Amino acid sequence: MKNRPVRVRFAPSPTGPLHMGGVRTALYNYLFAKQNGGDFLLRVEDTDQARFVPGAEAYIVEALKWCGISPDEGIGAEDKMAQGGPHAPYRQSERKPMYRAYADQLIASSHAYYAFDTPVELDAVRERAKQAGNPNWQYNSITRTSMKNGLTLSEDDVARRLSAGEPYVIRVKMPRNEEVKFEDRIRGWVSVNTMNLDDKVLLKGDGMPTYHLANVVDDHAMEISHVIRGEEWLPSAPLHVLLYRFFGWEQPEFAHLPLLLRPDGNGKLSKRDGDRLGFPVFPLDWKNEDTNDTASGYRERGFYPQAFVNMLAFLGWNPGTHQEIFSLDQLIISFNLNKVNKAGARFDFEKAKWFNQQHLRLLSASDRLHTYKQEALLRGLTIPSDVFAQKAMNLFMDRAEFIGDTLDEALYVFTDPTSFDPAVCAKKWTAEAPGYVEELSALFARTDYSEATLEEAFKVYLADKGYGFGQVGPVLRLAIAGTTQGPSIFAVMHLIGKEASERRILHAITTL
């Protein structure tokens, strides 16, 4: 069991956009695979035809791609291998015919049976049980003796119903009283008595397998060595262990990841939390075709994928050192499944932003400029030249968490200010103010408009007149930028040049 090649899978169901918890699960799988020189497969679990959402699969593939997680096999790996690999298809709906034989095998070995109870009948039984004070009726080793199934009906009866085309499901025949144990990579030994487990449906009335059958059959067929999934699967893991046993298959190692919790209140982070809490829960924007609403994604919010991935990796794991900033490649080296936490992690958007800020600083100048220009385009800003872009970006880099910040806070670098901070106007734009800037403008005109000479000229002016910086500085800044926040005003003036600077000063004098 320990020495087989590492092959892991991420197996989402295409019922909507993948949320960040799902991305983290995929990431951990990917990191574990790459670290061990293994394969990461993407399989789509679309056995519930009623919950299928068009576009969800494409979204999942694109989201992973954006994160830099590319499947070695399966969906999204069609460019690497024909049909995505040797175990194609990787969409469970397309594997439908394969599951039947395995369900039959379990019936033959008396580990499963046909059940003819209709959904309506089951609802009625549950309702009756609820009335009788049992809110949680289960189809199990006790109750199955009074239901319509292959265990209570005669062989002839079963055969007749089958040939008559009567609808049925196939259920697992859960052993009566048996301790099922398995060693979870993260939680250690987990033990459950089958007494508490029910006869789960394995094959549904429409011929599709349920998750339980499909994931076991496929994981075995695809030679999956480690099943790394969310903690919500822990309660059904014993059933899966039993299924491997019934089939006589080697079981993969299990690792159940802690959940991502909401920052407020209780419960796990869910898709429905959407933008309610002021941050995205999805990697990419998702447009709901029915409601026409768009749920925001980290990508569109301005996050770099490497920052998003880094942040996600640290929600439930850490390297045990003080290093927090990691590239994907560094994560592959340092990640350790055994160091994944057991408790759920409450998500904190403030820290998420910090990760982006750190990665923004780490980017090479040319890569950063590239994203800068993309963001400028998005904002409809025209950039005179690369040199200008580079300078403008650098000027505002210090205060940026996102590359877009260097644009949003620097609009006055591209266009003349159309409004002036009213609070500052009231306080600093005195009767003398127009005179200050008019004199300065004339003085500056005699310099070469470099940052240093502008500043020098300004200082000389203050000294000559006996003015204080606080008296004149904000006035100049207001005239040029419309606000008093930002980098050195002389650097800004140098960047926009003499003509624009003089134009702005004149405009301020005439309008304020």
Added chain:
RNA sequence: GGCCCGUUCGUCUAGCGGUUUAGGACAUCUCCCUUUCACGGAGAAGAUCACGGGUUCGAAUCCCGUACGGGUCACCA
């Protein structure tokens, strides 16, 4: 409610029986830098290690209870 899992600063976490006066990061606050805002630097505050029992010379670390939190109990995944 049954079952399963968990519980260290507000948050993410280090810690795997003695080196711990419990370390780091985010957030918060203070000071320095900057006659702006930030960045950066220095520092502060913040955790009776959920609680109660054991085991041990010694426990945040091991065991058992209790409380609290989470997950799960469909012909959904």
